[in-house]
Amino acid sequence: MPAPASNKRVKGVQIYRPFIYGTEATPFDPEHRPRDAPADHTHRWKVFVRGINNEDVSYWLRKVQFKLHDTYANSVRMIEAPPFEVEETGWGEFEIAIKFYFTPDSGEKPQQIWHGLKLHPYVGDVERQKRERTRVDSVCYEEVLFSEPVEGFYDVLTGGAAAAQGGGKTGKAGKAGKTSKGESLKGTAEIPERSAAGNKYSREEEGKELDRLGEAVKMVQKLIKEEKDLLVVEEKKLQDLEATEGKPPKKK
Ligand code: SLL
Numbered sequence: 001m002p003a004p005a006s007n008k009r010v011k012g013v014q015i016y017r018p019f020i021y022g023t024e025a026t027p028f029d030p031e032h033r034p035r036d037a038p039a040d041h042t043h044r045w046k047v048f049v050r051g052i053n054n055e056d057v058s059y060w061l062r063k064v065q066f067k068l069h070d071t072y073a074n075s076v077r078m079i080e081a082p083p084f085e086v087e088e089t090g091w092g093e094f095e096i097a098i099k100f101y102f103t104p105d106s107g108e109k110p111q112q113i114w115h116g117l118k119l120h121p122y123v124g125d126v127e128r129q130k131r132e133r134t135r136v137d138s139v140c141y142e143e144v145l146f147s148e149p150v151e152g153f154y155d156v157l158t159g160g161a162a163a164a165q166g167g168g169k170t171g172k173a174g175k176a177g178k179t180s181k182g183e184s185l186k187g188t189a190e191i192p193e194r195s196a197a198g199n200k201y202s203r204e205e206e207g208k209e210l211d212r213l214g215e216a217v218k219m220v221q222k223l224i225k226e227e228k229d230l231l232v233v234e235e236k237k238l239q240d241l242e243a244t245e246g247k248p249p250k251k252k
Helices: 126-132 151-159 203-245
Strands: 013-027 043-050 061-067 076-079 084-090 095-102 111-116 136-147 164-166
Touching: 013 111, 013 151, 043 061, 043 095, 061 084, 076 084, 111 136
Parallel strands: none
Antiparallel strands: 013 043, 013 136, 013 164, 043 084, 061 076, 061 095, 095 111
């Protein structure tokens, strides 16, 4: 009989794993509608959970449940092994509940997130995308945080592809490769430094996004200053008018 797994937690350690999730949808080509699709269906779509750069996540993610709209037969789909995805056809957009079940040795409770299935173009040149029947992607980046994991799971996380951080939630990869205890990790599950075809989630993109946000903040500050200057001018005009014409009568 195997020895019972220890549920002792590794204190002060937080380990996170990045992943992406989302949907991809393509309108049917009216000339070549899939034969198996009901007459009112218009799109083929897929909902998925994957590692960054398709990295294997099955050492921490045991299975994924996708809860589709009730109009679907067997709307609760449990995917027991990678690839964690469901492919379907349909006509309407709806919210999908995605439930993550972690490996049993983790002792972690399942966690659920929601994602809106997008069938129709919603960003950029929408008309062109419709004309060209471009695939519509709606993909998000997320990190699961294992706070003070139990010892066995800690070993699994740090023995395989791993990124760890000690202490606060805000620590970022890059400090990974060592745990808060100063132990070296064998692998890495960090976000890649640079973007590549098929993966736009990278340090490089994160940096660019921060630059864009910085520029946007500067622009907003400039606009606020312009509006304030304008207000000063208008208030001065009002004062001058009041000096010569008197105060306007109060409205009832
Ligand atoms: C809407 N609130 O009205 C949404 C519901 C339902 C989507 C969308 C087909 C299911 C089936 C399907 O696309 N359901 O017939 O198998 O837009």
